[in-house]
Amino acid sequence: MVSKYFELREKQTSVRVELVAGITTFLTMAYIIFVNPNILSETGMDKNALIAVTCIVTAIATIVVGVFAKAPIAMAPGMGLNAFFTYSLVLGDKISWETALGVVFLSGLFFLLLTLLGLRKRIVEAIPVSLISAISVGIGLFITFIGLVKLGVVVNNEATLVSAGQLTPTVLIGLCGLIVMVFLETKKIKGALLIGIVFSTALAAIFGYIQKPTEIISLHLDIKAVAFHLDILGALKWSLFASIFSLMFMDMFDSIGTLVACCHQANMVDEKNKIKGLDRLLGIDAAATMIGAVLGTSTTTSYIESAAGIEQGGRSGLTSIVTGVLFLLALLFVPIVRIVPEYATAPALIMVGLFMMKEVKRIDFANLEEAFPAFIIIVMIALSYSISTGLAFGFISFTLIKIVSGKAREIRAAMWIIAFLSVLFLTLDQLNVTIQRLKDIT
Numbered sequence: 001m002v003s004k005y006f007e008l009r010e011k012q013t014s015v016r017v018e019l020v021a022g023i024t025t026f027l028t029m030a031y032i033i034f035v036n037p038n039i040l041s042e043t044g045m046d047k048n049a050l051i052a053v054t055c056i057v058t059a060i061a062t063i064v065v066g067v068f069a070k071a072p073i074a075m076a077p078g079m080g081l082n083a084f085f086t087y088s089l090v091l092g093d094k095i096s097w098e099t100a101l102g103v104v105f106l107s108g109l110f111f112l113l114l115t116l117l118g119l120r121k122r123i124v125e126a127i128p129v130s131l132i133s134a135i136s137v138g139i140g141l142f143i144t145f146i147g148l149v150k151l152g153v154v155v156n157n158e159a160t161l162v163s164a165g166q167l168t169p170t171v172l173i174g175l176c177g178l179i180v181m182v183f184l185e186t187k188k189i190k191g192a193l194l195i196g197i198v199f200s201t202a203l204a205a206i207f208g209y210i211q212k213p214t215e216i217i218s219l220h221l222d223i224k225a226v227a228f229h230l231d232i233l234g235a236l237k238w239s240l241f242a243s244i245f246s247l248m249f250m251d252m253f254d255s256i257g258t259l260v261a262c263c264h265q266a267n268m269v270d271e272k273n274k275i276k277g278l279d280r281l282l283g284i285d286a287a288a289t290m291i292g293a294v295l296g297t298s299t300t301t302s303y304i305e306s307a308a309g310i311e312q313g314g315r316s317g318l319t320s321i322v323t324g325v326l327f328l329l330a331l332l333f334v335p336i337v338r339i340v341p342e343y344a345t346a347p348a349l350i351m352v353g354l355f356m357m358k359e360v361k362r363i364d365f366a367n368l369e370e371a372f373p374a375f376i377i378i379v380m381i382a383l384s385y386s387i388s389t390g391l392a393f394g395f396i397s398f399t400l401i402k403i404v405s406g407k408a409r410e411i412r413a414a415m416w417i418i419a420f421l422s423v424l425f426l427t428l429d430q431l432n433v434t435i436q437r438l439k440d441i442t
Contacts, residue, residue, distance in 0.1 A: 002015065002318065003015065003123075003439070006018075006070060006245075006316035006317055006318045006323060007070075007316065008315075008318070009176050011244075011267075011315040011316055012315070013313055013316060015313070015318065017312070017313040017314070017315075018072075018313075018314055018318035018319045018322065019318075019322055020147075020191040020194055020277075020313065021072060021151055021309035021310065021312040021314025021319040021322070022072075022309060022314065022318070022319045022320070022321070022322025022323045022325075022326065023150070023194055023311050023316070023322060023323075023326065024191070024193050024197075024308050024309045024312045024314075024348070025048055025074050025195050025303075025308055025309030025319065025320075025323045026074075026322070026323045026326040026327065027074075027194065027306060027308055027335045027340065027345055027348070028197075028305040028308040028309075028341065028345050028348045028352075029074060029076060029303055029305035029323075030330065030340055030345070031345065032054060032058065032076050032077065032079070033051060033055060033330055033334065034051070034325075035099060036050065036054045036076075036077045036079075036082055036297065036298075037050035037051045037054060037078065039082045039083060039086050039142075040082055040085065040086055040097075040297065042086050042087075042090075042091070043085075043086050043090040043091070043097040043100070043224050044090075044221060045097050045225070045296070046225035046226055048222070048225075049222060049223045049224070049296065050225045050226060050296070050297065051290075051334065052221050052222070052223050052331060053223050053226060053227065053295050053296045053297050054076070054077055054297060054332075054387075055222070055327045055328065055330050055331045056075060056295060056328075057076070057288070057291065057292045057295055057297055057300055058074070058075065058076035058077070058089070058286060058300075058324070058330070059324040059325070059327040060288070060291065060324070060327075061075035061076065061284065061292075061300055061324075062075050062076070062290035062320045062324035062327065063320065063321050063324035063325070064284055064288070065281065065292060065317065065320045066317035066318065066319070066321035066323075066324060067282055067314075067317060067321065068279050068280060068284065068317075068322030069277050069280040069284060069317060070277065070316055070317035070318055071266070071268060071277060071281060071316075071317055071320065071367055072262075072264070072266055072306060072309055072310050072314035072315060072316060072317065072319035073258075073259065073262055073263075073302055073303075073306045073319075073320060074283060074303045074305065074306045074309075074320060074323050074324075075284070075285060075288050075301065075302050076287075076300060076301075076302060076303050077292060077297045077298050077299065077300055077301075077357075078250075078251070078254060078298070078299050078300065078303075080250070080254070080385075080386060080388075081247065081251060081254070081298050081299040081301060082297075082298040082299075083441070084246070084247065084250065085104065085247075085298035085299070085316045086298075088243070089103060089243055089249040091242075093243065093250075095234075095240070096231065096419035096429060097229075097238055098229045098230060098231040098234070099234040099235050099240075099248065100233055100235075100298075101123065101191070101229065101230035101231070101293045101296065102230045102231045102233070102235030102236075102293070103240055103243055103244050103247060104230075104233040104236045104247060104289060104292070104293040104298055104299050105230055105232055105235070105290050105293035105294065106232065106236070106244050106249040106290065107237055107244045107245070107251065108248075108251075108286050108287070108288075108289030108290040108292075108293060108299070109246035109286075109290060110244065110245070110248050111248050111252060111285070111286040111289060112283065112286035112287060112290070113206050114248075114252070114286075115279065115282045115283050115285075115286050115397075116283070118167060118279075119414075119417065121419060122414040122417075123252075123256065123262055123414050123418050125274055125414070126412040126414035126415040126418060127260070127395075127415070127418070128370055128398070129166040130362070130363045130364050130366075130367070130370035130371065130373075130374045131159070131370065131373055131374055131377060131394060131395075131398065132260050132264065132362075132375040133359040133360065133362035133363045133374070134373070134374030134375070134378050134394065135257045135260050135261055135336045135362055135381075135391065136260070136261040136264065136356050136359035137357055137359050137360045137363070137374075137378050138257075138354050138377050138378040138379075138380070138381030138382060138390050139146075139257060139258070139261050139304055139307075139381060139387060140261075140352070140353040140355070140356030140357045140359070141353060141356070141357075141378060141381065141388075142304075142353075142381050142382045142384040142385070142387065143304060143305075143307070143349045143350075143352050143353040143356070144349065144350050144352075144353030144354070145353075145382055145385075146345070146346075146349055147346045147347065147348070147349030147350035147352075147353065148350065149346075149401055150342045150345070150346035150349065151171060151174045151178075151343050151346035151347065151350070152165045152166075152168060152170060152171040152343060153165055153171060153229060154348045154398060168251040169207065169209065170204070170341070170343045171343065172211055173200050173204050173207070173343060174200055174342070174343035174344060174346055174347055175342055176199070176200060176203060176346070177196040177197060177199050177200030177347045178196065178336075178347035178350060178351070180194035180196040180199045180200075181193055181195075181347055181348070181351050184196070185351070191312060192351075193308055193311070193312055193347075193348040193351055193352075194312065195300070196346075196347055196348065196351075197345055197348055198338065199345050200229065200341075200343070200344035200347065201237075201339070201340050201341065201344045202425065204256075204296075204341055204344060205339075209341070209362065210339050210341065211339070213336060214334035214335065215335050216333070216335060217332050217335075218331075218333070218334045218335055219332070221331055221406060223295065223296065226296030227294070227295045227296045228294060228295075228296075229296060230293050230294060232298075234402060240246060240437070242428045245247055245424065245428060246425070246428045248423065249368045249388065249392075249428075250299070250388045250419060251285070251289060251299050251301050252388075252421070253387065253388035253391045253392060253422075253425065254302070254329050254387045255282070255285045255301050255302045256391070257300040257304075257381075257387045257388070257390075257391055258301070258303065258304045258306070258387070259275065259278065259281055259282075259285075259302050260275070261304065261307065261359075262302070262304070262306045262310055263275040263276075263281075264280075264359070265307055265311070265355075265356065266310045266314070266315055267315065281302070284301070285301060288301075289301070290298040298351070304387070305349070305352075305414070307352045307355070307356060308348050308351075308352045309323065309347070310352060311352055311355045324333065326344070328334070339411060352427065369398075369401050369402065369405060369407070370398070372401060373394045373395070373397045373398035373401065374394070376390075376393050376397050377390050377391060377393070377394030378390075378395045380393045380394065388425065389425075389426070391422070391424035392423075392425050392426050393422075393424045393426075395415070395418045395419055396419055396422045396426075398415070398419075399411060399415065399416070399418075399419040401402075407418045415437075419442050
């Protein structure tokens with residue numbers, strides 16, 4: 001019954017492969033259980049409640065994706081989006097976290113309206129193939145960079161921005177896990193990334209780099225401190241509309257980039273190279289943001305770490321269901337999940353980045369009109385540390401090159417919308433500053 005519902009045979013996968021893929025996706029993104037609450041708690045929100053909410057929202061959104069969209073895509077509170085929530089909205093604009101949750105809810109509502117009107121789907125389908133491939137490559141480099149930083153191979157340097165880190169014991173443990181992954185991948189062994197993560201964690205335990213948990217099961221699941229506290233009316237102010245649309249644009253570009261990259265990697269495209277079930281995925285993404293705001297967390301979006309599970313063979317919604325169930329279980333076993341160090345999961349991100357680089361062969365470098373925007377997307381996603389920023393620069397450059405080349409008629413209507421939204425996305429912060437200055441003058 002499970003096999004028939006998820007069409008496992010047609011997708012050339014199996015229950016075992018989907019289980020491994022779901023576990024792999026969970027392990028590569030389990031860090032959000034701790035990172036998201038750490039960031040949001042700086043606003044004054046209760047940290048223990050945030051841990052529970054992070055698990056609950058991630059589980060609900062991801063399981064819904066699995067059941068209704070039948071896609072191996074995980075959704076969770078987005079990194080970068082939570083930083084915008086904390087440092088720009090609450091600490092920067094000096095609004096309460098309750099009002100900030102109202103801003104998140106409204107951005108999700110507008111996002112859902114765009115989806116229901118079919119504009120988001122048209123936006124995705126208007127992107128040229130070369131740029132779609134560039135998104136995958138750019139995100140691959142982005143993930144690789146994150147993995148190298150988490151592993152400790154790349155560190156901050158005030159003079160050169162970044163530099164190579166020292167070969168500390170934890171770095172060596174992580175590199176051992178990376179070697180295991182590479183070796184198993186060359187032997188075409190399924191679950192290579194998961195095995196590598198477990199191997200690194202075991203090494204860390206053997207050499208005493210992992211502290212034993214003080215308890216096995218945690219039953220502290222009270223979310224009352226943050227749930228149902230959003231202030232929507234307080235967010236309906238002209239001064240906050242720029243922030244609402246900024247969040248919407250960030251979520252839109254992040255989710256579009258992630259869905260395009262992951263769905264192509266999972267072969268979820270038809271004969272016309274269009275993503276199957278895109279409307280459902282986009283709708284769930286928007287609805288998840290609204291639900292997350294109600295329960296007490298920042299914008300929920302599609303997670304690029306889904307690529308780790310997809311690379312392990314995940315092709316159906318069963319992968320997402322496994323990942324979602326594990327996040328529910330994590331509510332009880334947070335002390336156990338906590339012992340898996342990030343330097344053990346970092347090699348998996350590096351491997352995913354490697355796998356996503358293969359899309360570079362689909363970029364038409366002979367056609368400069370598409371090659372240059374593709375190049376900009378790849379470089380800016382990685383170097384700006386933002387998927388949405390990289391896409392915005394790439395889409396604007398594509399449109400400008402077409403205009404300068406006298407080929408404006410070749411630009412689809414949806415692409416004009418994309419370029420306009422990209423300009424808004426990159427300039428809204430300055431618009432806020434200008435509005436504030438005008439207020440100060442008057």
